Amino acid sequence: MPNVKDLKSTELLNSFVQLARIALTGRSQDVQLLVHRASKKFKVEYPEMSDELISLLKESPTRATPLRKNSETPLPVDIDSRLQLLKIENSHLDHAPIFNTKIESSISQVITERRKTKALFKHGLLPTKSLLFSGPPGVGKTMAAKWIANELNLPLLILDLTAVMSSFLGRTGNNIRFVLDYAKNTDCILLLDEVDAIAKKRDDNSEIGELKRLVNVLLQEIDDWPSTGLLIAATNHPDLLDPAIWRRFEMIVEFENPSSIQAAMLIQELITNQVEDANKWAKILSIFFKGKSFSEIERLITIARRSSAIKEIELEEELKKVLLTENTLPHSQKVELACELVENKILSQRQASELTGISRDTIRKNLTA
Incomplete structure (x- = not known):
């Protein structure tokens, strides 16, 4: 027959699992209610834990006062719509x-x-x-x-x-x-x-x-x-x-749109550990994304990452598709992009020429310049 200590341990474990289940649903009010009940239920057996839970409840936000510690006044609302301002x-x-x-x-x-x-x-x-x-x-x-x-x-x-x-x-x-x-x-x-x-x-x-x-x-x-x-x-x-x-x-x-260096820093941050050479891809994509905002760059990279994940293919394959989705770069930018693609062995001269519209002769001349 299980002793009282074992029963309490099982009860504590069940409470923890229940708390985790509710926390994962994002229902903060239910989480607070469960924590409150636990602080009372285990006060005798685990007084230090109970005191800690009570302290956390005092600090935590509520539905009326989402700000911590120092706000006891509900958020202001519009008188007619009752929407929070x-x-x-x-x-x-x-x-x-x-x-x-x-x-x-x-x-x-x-x-x-x-x-x-x-x-x-x-x-x-x-x-x-x-x-x-x-x-x-x-x-x-x-x-x-x-x-x-x-x-x-x-x-x-x-x-x-x-x-x-x-x-x-x-x-x-x-x-x-x-x-x-x-x-x-x-x-x-x-x-x-x-x-x-x-x-x-x-x-x-x-x-x-x-x-x-x-x-x-x-x-x-x-x-x-x-x-x-x-x-x-x-x-x-x-x-x-x-x-x-x-x-x-x-x-x-x-504030202004990112420079090529800033764009490359953001791209590298987003794709590090997902491609073999993040620095190489960051440099190439920063040329392609020149003139775009931080949020637009992050949006396009995130789409490629999601597509790579659900298709279970390498991210590099999706990044290549990103380069193929738009071909409206200025001529000088296309030349720079084509040379970077060939120099970093991502595409052949023929493929880079087809992607950018820059002739293979122009690519070769710029590579040897």
């Missing part, structure tokens, strides 16, 4: 972002300032409290915000424009205030993505008065932003922003 973004990154030297320097300074506020206070200075990220889509603006949040171990809140834009006059401005007031009183980083949608030039006659008033609301809120918080705004259309908005942000960071 903020989204809580997962700041986990699959790989470190790739920035040019200027961007990396700016972001590193912001992070360092937050880590060394005492040094700033000694000299009567405050850390940067507002940043404006400008640049085309897919160049890393949101990723940069995630990186800052991740490095500072703070939640990243993103203004949900679909929820904040109300059909009722005056309501949108109130929603903006709700969001900014909430973020001011929460230990977090707030990202106003596509800020040009609510901060257009006030001389734009095509916009109604309500949208123009939003600019005044936003200006006032930025001016009042506390140094304890960090406000980041991002725009894909800097030409649409009201000039007064530009002057309110303490640091402006301009």
Whole structure:
């Protein structure tokens, strides 16, 4: 007959399996309920474990308060639709972002300032409290915000424009205030993505008065932003922003499409351990992808990786197909690509010529130049 200790061990094992099963479904509320029950059930036999579980529950987010530790106020919602005005973004990154030297320097300074506020206070200075990220889509603006949040171990809140834009006059401005007031009183980083949608030039006659008033609301809120918080705004259309908005942000960071070197770094990060010579393929594909954004490059590489996985074939075969999908490169880029393909023995001169449209004589001349 099993003893009490064996029964408790079996019960603990079953509880662990049940917890794992529910955790894998992603139902966080059910996970918290099960942890709560376990902390009570095993308090006598395993007091230290029980205390640890209770401590974790106190720190963990709830449905009403997804922010850790310091927020007991529910996320703000639109009065009419009851939609939450903020989204809580997962700041986990699959790989470190790739920035040019200027961007990396700016972001590193912001992070360092937050880590060394005492040094700033000694000299009567405050850390940067507002940043404006400008640049085309897919160049890393949101990723940069995630990186800052991740490095500072703070939640990243993103203004949900679909929820904040109300059909009722005056309501949108109130929603903006709700969001900014909430973020001011929460230990977090707030990202106003596509800020040009609510901060257009006030001389734009095509916009109604309500949208123009939003600019005044936003200006006032930025001016009042506390140094304890960090406000980041991002725009894909800097030409649409009201000039007064530009002057309110303490640091402006301009993003652009990756250089060939940056593109190669990203590609190598994505395909390392999946191809025999990741460096070779990264160099070749960076020529092919020249002018494309980080997100577009990652999208195309990910499609190739998925196709390789489900077909159970080498990734190199799918990468070759990527090169065949589009043949709209400028002449000089085609020559460079053809030479790289031949020099790295990925394709023969004939195959490279067929792919790029560059004659074999031109390829030979450039290889021997």
